[in-house]
Amino acid sequence: MSELVMRAEKLDAADELRGKRDGFVLDEVVYLDGNSLGALPAVVPGRVEDVVRRQWGELRIRSWEESGWWTAPERIGDRIAPLVGAAPGQIVVGDSTSVNVFKALVGAVRLAGDDRDEILVDATTFPTDGYIAESAARMTGRTLRPVTPAEVPGALSGRTAAVLLNHVDYRSGRLHDLPSLTAAVREAGALAVWDLCHSAGALPVGLDEHGVDLAVGCTYKYLNGGPGSPAYLYVRRELQDRFDSPLPGWNSHTEPFGMRPAYEPASGALRGRVGTPDILSMLALEAALEVWDGVPVEGVRAKSLALTDFFLDCVAEYVPEGRVECLTPVAHAERGSQIALRCDDAGEVMKRLIERGVVGDFRAPDVLRFGFTPLYVGFADVERAARVLAETLSLA
Amino acid sequence: MSELVMRAEKLDAADELRGKRDGFVLDEVVYLDGNSLGALPAVVPGRVEDVVRRQWGELRIRSWEESGWWTAPERIGDRIAPLVGAAPGQIVVGDSTSVNVFKALVGAVRLAGDDRDEILVDATTFPTDGYIAESAARMTGRTLRPVTPAEVPGALSGRTAAVLLNHVDYRSGRLHDLPSLTAAVREAGALAVWDLCHSAGALPVGLDEHGVDLAVGCTYKYLNGGPGSPAYLYVRRELQDRFDSPLPGWNSHTEPFGMRPAYEPASGALRGRVGTPDILSMLALEAALEVWDGVPVEGVRAKSLALTDFFLDCVAEYVPEGRVECLTPVAHAERGSQIALRCDDAGEVMKRLIERGVVGDFRAPDVLRFGFTPLYVGFADVERAARVLAETLSLA
CATH class of the missing domain: 3.40.640.10 (Type I PLP-dependent aspartate aminotransferase-like (Major domain))
Known part of the structure; x- marks a missing residue:
């Protein structure tokens, strides 16, 4: 088991918001497009x-x-x-x-x-x-x-x-x-x-x-x-x-x-x-x-930063240097809850990512956008997303 | 059986839009407020x-x-x-x-x-x-x-x-x-x-x-x-x-x-x-x-006028003269699909009508408003509404 997979396990185990994921209708997809359309909360259909x-x-x-x-x-x-x-x-x-x-x-x-x-x-x-x-x-x-x-x-x-x-x-x-x-x-x-x-x-x-x-x-x-x-x-x-x-x-x-x-x-x-x-x-x-209910916004922010930090670490580890360029500031004070990566074939890359169960979105002309929703995205999701991204980029 | 009840039966039997009522979720209420909020079409929940x-x-x-x-x-x-x-x-x-x-x-x-x-x-x-x-x-x-x-x-x-x-x-x-x-x-x-x-x-x-x-x-x-x-x-x-x-x-x-x-x-x-x-x-x-689907607007208009005509006939028959004043023009060319009746105690009257299962609405200061939705209101509904209105007015 790789070091990043182990880190993801530890981070998930220590995540105080982890239980909130059960409040959403989710499947095996890693959904990193909650900054476009949030997932369905389980209470909504009823x-x-x-x-x-x-x-x-x-x-x-x-x-x-x-x-x-x-x-x-x-x-x-x-x-x-x-x-x-x-x-x-x-x-x-x-x-x-x-x-x-x-x-x-x-x-x-x-x-x-x-x-x-x-x-x-x-x-x-x-x-x-x-x-x-x-x-x-x-x-x-x-x-x-x-x-x-x-x-x-x-x-x-x-x-x-x-x-x-x-x-x-x-x-x-x-x-x-x-x-x-x-x-x-x-x-x-x-x-x-x-x-x-x-x-x-x-x-x-x-x-x-x-x-x-x-x-x-x-x-x-x-x-x-x-x-x-x-x-x-x-x-x-x-x-x-x-x-x-x-x-x-x-x-x-x-x-x-x-x-x-x-x-x-x-x-x-x-x-x-x-x-x-x-x-x-x-x-x-x-x-x-x-x-x-009962979710402190400060806790959401802390997890959001931990998720995006971890994603950047995984991308640095898995993706060959120079293949993508991070447009999102590294400094926490300047970072929202998404990571934008520039690469020339972004449209095609995102299409393949989605086919492989990692859903982010493409913003023309060359941006891969990944949103991290602290209530339902976990660290294992993040590791998997970065890994699939690296595999997709090496094939593209 | 009164003459108006018999007329209602005949009109309902001859009504080409009668089957459309099954396309809506309705109950025993006479719903004459479809000009505020239409009834629920049966296809919608699914x-x-x-x-x-x-x-x-x-x-x-x-x-x-x-x-x-x-x-x-x-x-x-x-x-x-x-x-x-x-x-x-x-x-x-x-x-x-x-x-x-x-x-x-x-x-x-x-x-x-x-x-x-x-x-x-x-x-x-x-x-x-x-x-x-x-x-x-x-x-x-x-x-x-x-x-x-x-x-x-x-x-x-x-x-x-x-x-x-x-x-x-x-x-x-x-x-x-x-x-x-x-x-x-x-x-x-x-x-x-x-x-x-x-x-x-x-x-x-x-x-x-x-x-x-x-x-x-x-x-x-x-x-x-x-x-x-x-x-x-x-x-x-x-x-x-x-x-x-x-x-x-x-x-x-x-x-x-x-x-x-x-x-x-x-x-x-x-x-x-x-x-x-x-x-x-x-x-x-x-x-x-x-x-x-398949409903001609002209047929809707014809039924709408027949409904409001019949309502006015029932009101004239059941409600003591002078108790209400019709604000809606009698001429078809000047009449929409609602009948507005003025009476001094309109707010209280509408409250009682609703309690008795005839739902119209009250417009301040003195208007009883009844909307006739041709797709789901029938002539028996109209007769009942006018009858309950007359009873309510005689009690008020």
Whole structure:
């Protein structure tokens, strides 16, 4: 037995989150694509069946009240809150990440005031954030300026209204310094808007602690909410009364069933709601979040780093030097919960990896991306993934 | 046996859609709230279970391609198309109705050009349309002018950019004249945007035939898609190349997986997409739409009118004169698929009706609303509803 296999055994034996794997539906595949779509939590199918057959099928319209459908967006927001370091009452679930980026960024610009005419956006961001930021800038009469996160401090000025940043780069897996960037943005009198898609559920975020103004995130990656499960919007409590949504649908009205012709926004997080929430997807997410009961985010982060450290060790041991290039920073402070490896034939390599039961994903033109979900990925999985990767690379 | 009971029996016996009722999960309740939340189609629970357990649970990320998740918004749009008189390739499913109203109205204003500075909105509309229209006007620098549908022809001018109208008034059940209003709007050089929430699945719409420019609708009423199932957006084919969405998310990019920094909109209906679609709700809707196989919309309309006619006859026979006032027009050309009755103690009356197994809904301050879903409501249901209503009113 190789030294790495033995190390994997020891690490698995000492893993305090090991039991959480039983909370998921898994098979013999090594699933390292939880940063695209989380695995199915075992509690979800039964819950969804109840929502469909009993809540919709039998109670029908009564479920809006009796089954708690109407208040689901705030209730589920409060369930996500501790995972991102937010006190209750600041997160609401609903709509897609893209739609929430629009709400957050337009809201931020309006909070910043009319004399600030520039929006900074992470130039390395997941594209949708950039596209939506362009629209938000156009529709609020601001200028959009793409900069790298490292350039943000130098780019801030009295003109800056808001800065949209990604906590973890979706491609490289680089973790950005949320505390210091947020402090710099706020110091300049601008609003800090963070996209947490690739960090929530994988590492501590500390929204309240670090004074983040607004944030958005998806729930189908490390939060395992299911394909296209609703995203969320965080608006810091002190800003909520002045938050002015560009999508003031009836669900955010202070008296939604008053059916009044004039819009009067509700107080609190639910001001971020828009239209009727998609209950099936939302209640599947609510069930999925139960796997987090009793799980400290710090423990998740520790295991995530141990997993990615171990993967890098295995790759160094198994893969011939120079065959791949690691794009993810080695420093823990700069690493999310994924490892991105560059190689010329990445598309073909990933196809073969998947055929051999190691599922990561390919990002054009040349990136192999492996996500490590601490709740259900173990160290033996990691060793196997690296070994199969090395075999695949030597055959390719 | 009363004459009305006998008439109900005859009408049910002659009802060509009668067999469709078996396609739904129903019980002894008379469910007249399908215009809020359609009943559960029998095919849905099994389909959702497959989506959750096999597509998500076993195939996981592969389902985006192998289970047709990625193309669901356009595919399901094409399934809705014949129900609203649209040729394929013009409807995309996703997001809430409110979000789609925003896309449609901002898109319409941009299509109308810079010299048209006024938006007309149905003053009697469901409130969210008015709130969102206000935001669309504010964000495009236009003036919003609420008018009743009857006032629209007189209010149109060279200033009018777009007109947002409801096909059926959610409160009174009044059906507006889509063909002639659309013609008037287009004659004035403006764009006609219709909200079909209370008409699609209950009566013919004829989007293509009547030259409607853009339209939106929900799918959880007469289309039985489930609580908060995704809404849809129609953009007339000739306008698609110039449609300029205010929510240009990555799902509407011409090459979404190219992850390019610059936005380039896709062609066709999918330009109306935004972010990742909520697959659970969307595929439940897709299953729900199967009940429409072989159902002609004209037959649905004929039965809908027969149901509401019969309900009015039963109410006239059973309910003491003057106890309620019908707000829904008697003329077929002006009637949707619901009957709204005004009475002072409507809230209390509806509560008692529901206790006695007749489910409609209450709209503040004084409206009893009864929706008639031709696919699963029968004439005996109608007679019973009116009889229980009369008994309840005489006790109240």
